[in-house]
Amino acid sequence: WQGKFYEQTAGTSMGSPLSPVLADIFMEEFESSSLLTADLRPSLWLRYVDDTFVVWPHGPDTLQDFLQYLNKQHTSISFTMEQEQHGTIPFLDVKISRNPDGTLGHSVYRKPTHTDRYLHQRSFHHPSIKSSVNRTLVQRAFEVCDQDNLKRELQHIQTSLQRNGYKPNRIKISKPDQRVPYTQGPPTVSPSVTLPYIGPASHHLQRILRQAGVKVYHSSGNKLQGSLHTHKDKQDSSSKPGVYRIPCECGKVYIGETGRNLPTRLKEHRAHGRRGDFDKSAIVKHSHINDHKVDWDAAELIAPIQFWHPRRIREAIEIRKHNTVPQDIGFHLNDIWLPLLQTDGSPIP
Numbered sequence: 435w436q437g438k439f440y441e442q443t444a445g446t447s448m449g450s451p452l453s454p455v456l457a458d459i460f461m462e463e464f465e466s467s468s469l470l471t472a473d474l475r476p477s478l479w480l481r482y483v484d485d486t487f488v489v490w491p492h493g494p495d496t497l498q499d500f501l502q503y504l505n506k507q508h509t510s511i512s513f514t515m516e517q518e519q520h521g522t523i524p525f526l527d528v529k530i531s532r533n534p535d536g537t538l539g540h541s542v543y544r545k546p547t548h549t550d551r552y553l554h555q556r557s558f559h560h561p562s563i564k565s566s567v568n569r570t571l572v573q574r575a576f577e578v579c580d581q582d583n584l585k586r587e588l589q590h591i592q593t594s595l596q597r598n599g600y601k602p603n604r605i606k607i608s609k610p611d612q613r614v615p616y617t618q619g620p621p622t623v624s625p626s627v628t629l630p631y632i633g634p635a636s637h638h639l640q641r642i643l644r645q646a647g648v649k650v651y652h653s654s655g656n657k658l659q660g661s662l663h664t665h666k667d668k669q670d671s672s673s674k675p676g677v678y679r680i681p682c683e684c685g686k687v688y689i690g691e692t693g694r695n696l697p698t699r700l701k702e703h704r705a706h707g708r709r710g711d712f713d714k715s716a717i718v719k720h721s722h723i724n725d726h727k728v729d730w731d732a733a734e735l736i737a738p739i740q741f742w743h744p745r746r747i748r749e750a751i752e753i754r755k756h757n758t759v760p761q762d763i764g765f766h767l768n769d770i771w772l773p774l775l776q777t778d779g780s781p782i783p
């Protein structure tokens with residue numbers, strides 16, 4: 435961050451797949467020893483990762499003592515506490531409320547700042563993604579709400595979806611179908627392909643491919659966020675492996691790839707020139723034979739690509755797209771892809 439590196443000295447890395455497992459093991463040990471030795475114990479202690487739901491039957495004064503006691507058990511474990519307000523308390527995404535008869539009611543909890551903004555009906559996405567917004571909201575309602583709260587929650591879903599552009603008669607608030615139970619047997623493997631979603635043409639392609647027994651998944655196209663800059667420090671792209679371009683004064687270019695970085699690779703090309711090793715560098719050879727001047731300063735990385743195989747494919751694509759000096763065509767591209775490679779120099783999306 436801003437040129438400084440910070441070292442994490444305690445705990446597990448955030449986002450690591452191992453972290454929740456280790457946290458669980460640690461917390462289980464912590465709970466069993468702490469709760470055993472406490473003077474007064476909660477009548478219910480339920481935990482999800484680092485969120486704990488507790489029923490305390492001994493009154494508010496002793497509850498503060500219990501919190502202090504827990505926080506003394508381990509130097510790096512510190513609990514904060516939230517108590518019920520007007521007989522309700524949120525836990526995870528469930529709002530739990532105390533009923534007059536002593537039972538607990540439950541419904542969907544939304545933060546006070548929640549705006550009920552969902553994927554808009556006119557948003558450029560495959561219809562199946564939009565219908566899944568409706569489906570998951572309804573499914574959560576049936577999973578989380580008790581009978582008394584369910585009707586109100588479904589009504590809420592209906593109005594929020596309408597405010598997000600969904601037509602009233604297209605909104606489904608009936609009980610979702612039960613999932614088909616998993617049946618034993620060899621899993622059927624069918625070929626599948628993932629394509630960017632581009633509207634009506636995607637549905638057309640999907641139908642054709644389905645008839646051929648190919649399953650189609652859709653990825654979303656470029657989002658605004660992808661074009662915006664992140665707050666993270668960027669590595670200078672010239673220090674990355676990738677596909678590069680060296681222009682000659684005649685307008686032709688040389689396309690190459692490197693697993694190290696561009697400055698290193700350029701030095702090698704120029705060294706071949708100085709030593710007269712013209713067969714080792716196509717751009718040096720071209721400049722020598724035709725007495726052209728290579729514009730070394732305008733050499734640039736076209737695409738930073740870390741791994742060898744995709745880099746070789748990209749190199750071959752760029753060779754096809756550019757007006758190159760005589761050079762090896764690189765990786766063999768199947769002719770089936772050629773119609774996709776525009777040769778007017780526009781970048782590959």
Ligand SMILES: [Zn+2]
Pocket residue numbers: 682683684685686720721724726727
């Ligand atoms: Zn030239």
